[in-house]
Amino acid sequence: MKQKGFTPHQIFDMNHQSRAGNKGNLASQRFGAGFTLIELLMVIAIIGIVSSIILVSLNGARTRARDGRRQLDILQITLAMELDYAEDQKYSQVAGSSAPSKIPCSNPLLCDGAGDGxxxxxxxxxxxxxxxxxxxxxxxxxxxxxxxxxxxxxxxxEEGWFAGSEKGSKKLDYDPGDPLSPNSGKCPCW
Structure with a gap:
């Protein structure tokens, strides 16, 4: 009888007698069902290859998701700046090269119900x-x-920069803050 799927191994020798005596000689008839070390290593290698392919494809999806989040954040900042401008016909002024910690307004009740200004x-x-x-x-x-x-x-x-300004928002192929770029470090961004 030919078995399929794995390599059978003989656990006990056919002439083996149990220590407790000969109790039906069942132990001498058993064959173990198992995999050889080579078979196990092959399965582990295949699982490793498949998982590395999946991880590489997931990294691309994560990158696109972070870029989408960046674009959405810039759009939200642009919207907040436009709401600020609508209130008093000027944008909040920020010194330095980092976005402000908050976009203030002069009338806190117009901004939000919490009144944090x-x-x-x-x-x-x-x-x-x-x-x-x-x-x-x-x-x-x-x-x-x-x-x-x-x-x-x-x-x-992925590629490029995403900017928001009084003109709206746009994907750029240059760094607006790079001194060698067009419109470098100047307003508007494009």
Whole structure:
């Protein structure tokens, strides 16, 4: 009789007698069902290869998801800045190259029912940590930015940058903060 699926192994020798005596000689008739070491190693290797392929494809999906989150965050920051502008015809001014911790408003009851005085508190941060990049709109001498302009942007993992400004939002193929890029460090972003 030919068995399929695995290699049978003889556990006991045919002439083996149990220590308690010969009790029907069942032990001498048993064959173990199991896999050889080679078979087990092959299965483990195949599982390893398949899992590494799956992990590589999942990394691409995670990257796209983080980029989608960055774009959504920039859109939310742009919306908060536009709400701020609608209130008093100027944008919140931020010094430095990092997005502010919150986007304030002068009338807290218009902003939110909580009355914390902001359109967005806290301002969203990059999914991998840290604030989004911001072009200083407080020091207009170096950046051409003023209370009438702003530029917030994120570096996408896939390709390019995503920026939000008084013009709206847009995917860019250059870094708005790079001194060698067009419109480098200036408002508007594009």
């Amino acid at each position: 902001s359109y967005m508190n806290p301002v969203s941060q990059d999914p991998q940590g840290g604030p989004y990049s911001w072009i200083d709109n407080l020091n207009s001498l170096t950046t051409n930015c003023s209370a009438q302009l702003y530029c917030v942007y994120a570096d996408l993992e």
